[in-house]
Structures are given as structure tokens and as C-alpha cells.
Amino acid sequence: MSLAERPTETHLEFPDNRLLIDLCGQFDANLARIEQALEVQIVRRGNQLVVMGEAGSLARAAEVLEGLYHRLEAGKAVEPGDIDSAIRMGFSDADEPPRATDQIEMFTAGDVEIKTRKKLVEPRTEAQKAYVRSLFAHELAFGIGPAGTGKTYLAVAVGVNMFINGMVDRIILSRPAVEAGERLGFLPGDMKDKVDPYMQPLYDALNDFLPGKMVAKLIEEKRIEIAPLAFMRGRTLSNAFVVLDEAQNATGMQMKMFLTRLGEGSRMVITGDRTQIDLPRGQVSGLSDAERLLKTIPKISFNYFTSKDVVRHPLVAAIIEAYEADG
Template sequence: MSTGTLSEAVLEFPDNRLLIELCGEFDRNLTDIETRLGVQILRRGNVLMIHGEPDAQHEAQEVLSALYQRLEQGKSVGQGDIDREFRVSAAPVPDDQLDMFGSSPLEIKTRKKLVEPRTEAQKAYVRALYQNELCFGIGPAGTGKTYLAVAVGVNMFIHGQVDRIILSRPAVEAGERLGFLPGDMKEKVDPYMQPLYDALNDFMPGKMLARMMEEKQVEIAPLAFMRGRTLSNAFVVLDEAQNATSMQMKMFLTRLGEGSRMVITGDRTQVDLPRGVPSGLADAERLLKDVPRIAFNYFTARDVVRHPLVAAIIEAYDRDAEGTA
């Protein structure tokens, strides 16, 4: 690849077929990059010419080159991949932070898809999930806390590192009203567990997941159902942990058995407990922050990987909270 003058950067790509994939249908990938950086990208044969400010040209070159390398590796390029490359180019990882994964890209292989963390906080979180027996993921909605944890759990199950996957949530709003809902207990609590089902369905074929649930290799249950159990050789996720009471959190953490991994995820700003009832997530963070072999990972609005408006909404609420504090 070669670079022209400051007013025009030129990228030449050897494989025209891959270049077509890079540009996207109706050049929508190029349009996305142009909009983000305020540049103009023109295609002539197997060459892309980038017009704009020098810094914006340079960033466009980096993003386009990285995306083309993905295509050379047989991977696809979609909206999420473009978003990830922009985040990476904005915040490169220092050399001294590269650990057991070396300089290779972080990838989580599941039965249905390849999952790649999109932000530096997500990368650090995935590393922590593989390296620690107990890991906390704390931050706003849409930052991939639960999604990535479930993906790692599926990956560990596939490779025989755990024998089962156990996913749990506090059914806070159910409480005494469960008895008034129609159906058996499973039908009463399933609406609260639906985000966990959604994550698993993203990573496993339906028939495989159904068989594993029938054989109890995958369990999805409310937090209250964990009492009295010892969870051995399992990958265990507690989602929405900010809605666990202090006693429930202690109960859950002490279920950790031999050969197991445990992940606690939550958002401190979305506590639905009754007024005056302290959050077990906050207590665990305070009591365990200095305990060795327990990892705490934090996310902000910058790590939101849903619609861009979600990040803007979270930042607006955060600013309002700071103003009224």
C-alpha cells in the first residue's frame, strides 16, 4: 500500500474482490467512515483515494487497512467491525499490557459465531474472565458485560474446561407477585431470565441448547434457587447483581466450588431494590476489592456497543446525576 500527498492519501489493494467487500453494499462502509471522519473516499479500480484533513486521512487509512486484513483472514466486515476499529485506533493498547494473548486478536469461538471484544475495556474484561476464578463486570447497560461472559462460558464448555453453564438473575420485581402470574414456576420466572436465553441462543444451535438444558448442562434459574448448592466444575454467571441483597450476594459467592469460574455483572445506577435495602453488588465491591485472584472490571458509556444513541443517553443521565449530587 502507498501514500500520496497530505491533501490526498492513496491506498492500493491487491485483491479487487476483497476491496468490493471492504466497500460494502452500495459503498455503505465507506460512507460510514466518511461520516465519522469528515473525509471523502473515492474508488478508482483497486485504489481508494482519501481527501480530507491529514489526521483524518491517517485514521481512515488505519481503519481501512485493518478491515482489509480481516477480509484477508477470511473474516467478514460489518458495522460492528468498523466501530471496533475506530475504538481501537483511538485507544491503542500499550505494549506492557499485552499478556497471555500476546499481540494476536482476542477471539471467543462459540458454536454459532466468533465473538470479538470491541473496546479496550472489553478486551481487559475477556482477559480477566480467562485468568481469574472470580470476576466482576460493572458498568452501564449495553457494554457487553453479560454477553461476553456467556460467550466465554460457552467457549470453556466447548473446550472441556467446565462441565456445565449456570446463569442466574435476581427476580426482584417478581417477589410476592409470582403467585399471581399464570403458569408453573418456570413460566413465572422465564420473563426475567429472557436476556440470558437470548445470549445463549446467539452462541449455540437451538437443538444443542435444548438438549443441554434437558441434561442440566445448561441451567438458567433465579438467584433464590442457588441457595444450598455447591457449584463445582461450572461456569457461573450472576447477571443484574445490583439487585441482589447483601445476604443474597454472600450466599451466591459462597456457592463457588472446585473447578468453577464465577462472573458477577451489574450496573450500580439501576438498583431496583426497595428503598433502604443496600445493594449486594456495592457491598461485594467494597469488601472484596483487595482480595487476590478476584478481578474487577469497569465499563463506561464509551464501551456501549448498542445503538450510538444508547451511549449518548447514558452520558446525559450521568451528567444530570453529577449536577444534582
């Protein structure tokens, strides 16, 4: 082994022992995550972390640890997703946490953060950052890519932000109620009971950003609507933030109908995954149609995600890559 290849070490000092405990995680789980990803060894000695490994990996690990510690100093939590994001993207001056005096309503030129009633949402990949910027900048935006890349989650977060800041009067969330191997007619209950299981991911996202009682009250007042795509026919959606989720399961006619609902003062987001089309064989997806027909219109934004943008369990990215390789 040459001198350049020999393992080396660096010592990082963290003055606040309480924050250092949070940085390490329960049973040093956070350190273990960094060790595995960057092939280093991290040992805690008092208020220091000793990082050992090859020079390149060592520098990368030090950058990740110091960046995560800055998050904790700013009062933010460090979760597994934050660690994965730091490892993938690193930290720049624009990623430095804001001072306590800074009020983040949406995002600044460098930061991309979405303030909701329950949490501050931070995109974790460059594609997610670009997507969030486009949602604020464009009246009509598409988010296309595999499951787990945050397409719908971030769109709903931006919608909640615009709603609580008075930029829109309503939030409208919709999905095609496509029968993916099941028959709606055989499900118990009235039409709402039959349709609600299809809408559950949208309810879940809303409840992540707004208190449960507030969500229920706003739904009762129809300031938040969650409905199947078919229910949008004949309406003009003005002063609203509108999300069509799972758009790959809309037909061409349904997509045209939905897109032409866009009214004054509204924003519309279309999300979908072209690899998960549940339409009958031979039926063209409205998402593919819209992409083909609208891509040259400058005021419409198309944003694409890959398996590298998956922010669920790391195995999800590996599964997606395996299927893409086979396809």
C-alpha cells in the same frame, strides 16, 4: 487557511475486488460510517479508494480501511461494530488476523478472541479485552458498568468456550427475579413461565454461541442451567462456569449466599450496573456491598466499563452520557 490545514488526499489500492466490495458495504454504507466518524471523504475508483481530508483524519481513515481489509482477507466479516471498534481502537500487530493454520481456542498473549460453536467473538474496546483476559485468569471476576457494554455477552461467550473445550462440565446462568414495576403473581402460567421472561437475555446470549438444538439438549441434561438467584441456595457449584447477571438487584444476603456457592474447578462472573437498581428504596445493593468488601482480595478481579465501551447503537452511548451528566 494555512498550507498545513488544507485538505489533502491519499490513494489506497486493494487487489481483491470482491473483498473491496465487502469493505465498502451495501450502497457504500461502511464507507459512509467511516466518513462521518472521521470527517473525511472516500471515493472509489476501480480497485482504489481515494481518501480526502485533513492530514490527521486522512491517516486515521487509511489505517482503519487497511485494517478492515486485512480482516476480510482472513475470512472474517466486517460489521458496523467492527468499524466502530477500528475507529475507536485502531489496529496493532497483536490485532492482525491469525493465519489460517492458527487454531484459536481461547486467546493468545496479543489476541483476545473467543471461539464458540457458532462464531468467533472479539472484544471491541480495551476495557472489553481486559475483561475477557480476567475471565480466563481469575476464578472470580466482576464486570461493572452501564448497559450495552458486553458484560454478560462476553461472560457467556467465555463460559461456552470453556465448556466446549472441556474446562468445565456445566454452565450455570442466574439473575435475581426482581419485580421491576410488575408483579410475578399476575403473570400467566406456572413458576417457570413467570420467571423465564427475566431469564430471556441469558437464553439469547446462549443461542448466539451454540446451535438451538444443542442448547435445548444441554438444558434438558442439566449441563446448562438458567435459573433465578433464589434457586441457588443450598448448592455447591463445582466444575461449572457460573454467571450472575444484573447483580445490582441482589440483596447483600443473596450476594453472600451466591458467592459462597463457588466450588472446586469453577469460575464465577458477577455482572451489574449500579445505575439500574430495582430493589426497594433503602435496600442496599449486594453488588455495592461485594465491591466494598472484596476489592482488596488480590485473586478477585474487578473490571469497569463506561459509556465509551457501549457496543450497541451509537445513540445508547449518548443516552448513557446524558444521564450520567445529569446525575
